[in-house]
Amino acid sequence: MSPSLFFHLVLLETKKLMSYRVDFWITMLVALVVNLVILWALWQAIFAESGKELIGGWDLNGILAYGVMVFLTGRIVRGGDLQMTVATDIYDGSLSRYLLYPRHYPFVKYAQQVGNILPDLFQSLLMGLVAIPLLGISTTTDVSPMSLLMAIPSILVAHLLFFLMSLTPQYIAFWADNVWSLSVMLRFVTMLLGGAMLPLTLFPESIQDGLRWLPFSYLFEFPTLVALGKIGFVQWYQGICYCLLWSLLMGLLSIPVWRRGDLRYTGVGI
Amino acid sequence: MIRYLRLYLQFLKFSFSRSLEYRMDFWFRIVMDCMFYLVQLVFFTILYQHTDLLGGWNYDQILIFVSGFLVIDAIHMTVFSNNMWWIPILVNKGDLDYYVVRPVSSLFFLSLRDFAANSFLNLLIASGILCWSILRYPEELGTSNLIWFLFLLINGAFLHYVLQMYFQIPVFWTHTNRGLITAFFSATKLMERPDKIYPIWTRRILMTVFPTLLVIALPSRILFEGPDPWLIFWVLGVTACSFLGMRAFWNLGLRHYSSASS
Numbered sequence: 092m093s094p095s096l097f098f099h100l101v102l103l104e105t106k107k108l109m110s111y112r113v114d115f116w117i118t119m120l121v122a123l124v125v126n127l128v129i130l131w132a133l134w135q136a137i138f139a140e141s142g143k144e145l146i147g148g149w150d151l152n153g154i155l156a157y158g159v160m161v162f163l164t165g166r167i168v169r170g171g172d173l174q175m176t177v178a179t180d181i182y183d184g185s186l187s188r189y190l191l192y193p194r195h196y197p198f199v200k201y202a203q204q205v206g207n208i209l210p211d212l213f214q215s216l217l218m219g220l221v222a223i224p225l226l227g228i229s230t231t232t233d234v235s236p237m238s239l240l241m242a243i244p245s246i247l248v249a250h251l252l253f254f255l256m257s258l259t260p261q262y263i264a265f266w267a268d269n270v271w272s273l274s275v276m277l278r279f280v281t282m283l284l285g286g287a288m289l290p291l292t293l294f295p296e297s298i299q300d301g302l303r304w305l306p307f308s309y310l311f312e313f314p315t316l317v318a319l320g321k322i323g324f325v326q327w328y329q330g331i332c333y334c335l336l337w338s339l340l341m342g343l344l345s346i347p348v349w350r351r352g353d354l355r356y357t358g359v360g361i
Numbered sequence: 362m363i364r365y366l367r368l369y370l371q372f373l374k375f376s377f378s379r380s381l382e383y384r385m386d387f388w389f390r391i392v393m394d395c396m397f398y399l400v401q402l403v404f405f406t407i408l409y410q411h412t413d414l415l416g417g418w419n420y421d422q423i424l425i426f427v428s429g430f431l432v433i434d435a436i437h438m439t440v441f442s443n444n445m446w447w448i449p450i451l452v453n454k455g456d457l458d459y460y461v462v463r464p465v466s467s468l469f470f471l472s473l474r475d476f477a478a479n480s481f482l483n484l485l486i487a488s489g490i491l492c493w494s495i496l497r498y499p500e501e502l503g504t505s506n507l508i509w510f511l512f513l514l515i516n517g518a519f520l521h522y523v524l525q526m527y528f529q530i531p532v533f534w535t536h537t538n539r540g541l542i543t544a545f546f547s548a549t550k551l552m553e554r555p556d557k558i559y560p561i562w563t564r565r566i567l568m569t570v571f572p573t574l575l576v577i578a579l580p581s582r583i584l585f586e587g588p589d590p591w592l593i594f595w596v597l598g599v600t601a602c603s604f605l606g607m608r609a610f611w612n613l614g615l616r617h618y619s620s621a622s623s
Contacts (some may be wrong), residue, residue: 121544128563129550133415136558141412269386272393279393279400288400293407 096194097202104206119214123162127222130158145231147292153231153319157290159222161315163215164242165287168249168310169278170208176200177261178270187358197258197345204254212246233320241327242318248334249310253281255341256306262345265352286312306337368465369473376476387479394438394483398431398490401553416555418585421498423555426581428491429514430553433577435487436518438480444472445525449532449539455620468611472522502584509588513580513596520600521549521576526607533614552576572599 138144138151149157177200180186189196223234260273267273282288284307291299291312302308313330316322322330405427409420418426448471451457460467495502528545532538551559551567556578559567567574575596583592 117540118543118547122547125547125550128559129554132558132560132563133554136416137408137412140414143411146411267385267389269389272386272389276389276393276396279396283400283403288404289407293411295407295410 097198097205100199100202101206101209104203105209107206119166119218123218123222126162127159130155134158147290148231149290149292150229150231152229154290156223156229156232156234156319157315160219160318161287161311163219163222164246164249164314164318165282165311167208167211167215167246168253168314170204170211170250170254175261175271175274176203177258178264178274181261181264181352181356184358186356190353190358197342197349201251201254204250208250231321234318235320238318238320238322241322241324242314244331245314245317245327245334248331248338249314252306252334252338252341253310255338255345256281256310258341258345259348262348262352265355281307281310284308285310286315306334306341309334309337365465365469368470372474373476377478379478390477390479391482391486394435394480395486397434398487401427401431402490416557418555418557418581421494422581422585424494425491425498425584426555426577427553428487428494429510429517429581430577431487432484432491432514433518433521435480435484436515437521439477439484440518441472441522441525442480443475443477445522445529447471447475448529449537452532452618453536457618458620461615461618467615468608472526503587506584506587509593510580510584513583513593514577516596516600517576517580520572520603521552523600523603523607524549524571524573527603527610530607530610530614533617549573552578554578556582568595569599572603575599 134151134154137146144150146154180189186196189199192199257274257277260270260277263273264270284302284305286308287310291302291308294302309330313322313334317327317330402424405415405420405423408415409423413419415423451460451471457467457471460470463470495507525542525545528541529538531541535541548571551571552573556564556567556574559574564574568579579592579596583589
């Protein structure tokens with residue numbers, strides 16, 4: 092796909108999303124405020140009741156910064172509301188339109204997905220600038236302009252990985268009557284095992300060891316740790332490479348499913 | 362009343378036969394909800410690896426609290442969730458006409474007509490988890506505590522529905538309430554944590570203005586600390602006021618409803 096077409100699709104999707112501006116801001120503001128309230132109350136209580144100064148290698152301000160940052164990066168990685176569009180295209184027959192285009196369907200969808208995250212990226216940056224300074228200084232994080240810069244490619248590859256991971260469950264729509272529950276299931280699993288609900292250092296050692304062999308930590312924990320300055324340059328470079336490798340694997344996995352599904356597809360009205 | 366009960370039985374029959382037509386979705390949804398239950402239990406189990414108490418509750422108590430919340434979620438998914446999904450669509454397409462002209466309450470009909478039979482199995486699973494967490498509780502839980510807890514649990518499920526309706530009804534004016542509904546689901550996360558972790562002012566807001574703590578946190582407190590008449594009166598009073606307010610809001614919305622075909 093040519094870059095100009097890719098960016099054109101990105102822009103179209105962004106414009107479409109911004110046509111419901113009130114929805115866009117309400118969703119973000121309420122989610123951020125609720126998350127801040129819960130995060131602060133929960134960790135304040137845990138630190139007070141356990142009497143510990145460090146939990147899983149984090150002090151109170153550090154874990155709050157993690158919570159805010161993982162919330163902001165997580166929104167971008169998950170890419171808004173596009174998770175069900177592939178299945179919807181299959182169900183309502185709009186896939187037929189894409190099959191006639193001279194571009195491969197997943198690339199068009201990916202361009203739309205990127206368009207969908209651009210406003211989120213801007214919003215998250217804005218909210219991060221407001222929220223992070225309010226949390227106070229932590230001895231367990233080291234946020235710097237360099238760490239924030241390094242976080243941007245980490246978030247983008249994590250987003251690519253999440254998109255490719257979501258693709259195969261969506262293709263099941265060629266066979267199943269409804270795959271919404273599969274997408275939600277994927278979300279539950281990735282949120283917990285990817286570190287979106289809790290830093291993975293809080294998990295028991297044996298589970299942490301197992302999670303290192305799985306792609307989930309690259310989705311949420313990795314970009315967050317990079318942004319918080321907890322990942323060195325070499326580790327960051329390795330992390331990006333692993334994430335791209337997992338993306339490649341997920342992409343390859345989706346190809347045979349697409350091919351088989353495509354053979355079964357009957358467009359509405361055709 | 363009998364007429365409404367008979368009507369509800371018809372809804373149940375129809376929902377069960379329809380859900381069995383989509384068997385794959387039936388099983389997917391069951392697995393999805395089980396995954397949700399597992400994630401919630403694992404989340405608190407990991408937290409309790411690092412502390413003995415949270416909001417004054419130990420691990421055995423938090424298990425009952427979480428299981429109670431899972432039961433409420435399952436009731437919501439079974440009884441109300443599908444219906445909530447349809448309300449904005451019916452309003453925007455003008456299909457509400459068919460329900461407004463029927464000789465039964467439109468609020469009753471639209472809130473209860475679609476019973477999610479697949480989620481009903483999850484309700485049984487969630488109830489099983491609750492029974493297990495109560496049976497493994499090491500101390501004696503009084504019978505009256507238990508009865509009040511179960512009663513307030515059902516009340517909590519009803520209150521959850523009422524609160525969601527406040528976020529649904531604006532669709533009569535706004536035409537899209539997607540942002541509001543997402544905001545509602547974000548806000549309900551507040552009820553998934555013990556009440557005592559919140560500072561006093563937040564707790565007051567969450568017991569009056571947006572009473573999410575009355576859904577499961579306070580019923581759990583009544584189970585562990587015994588029935589406090591004032592607290593029970595408060596929970597039931599706020600639920601009744603919220604329901605009456607919601608019904609008035611619904612009627613106001615209906616008055617503003619202009620059918621798409623007119």
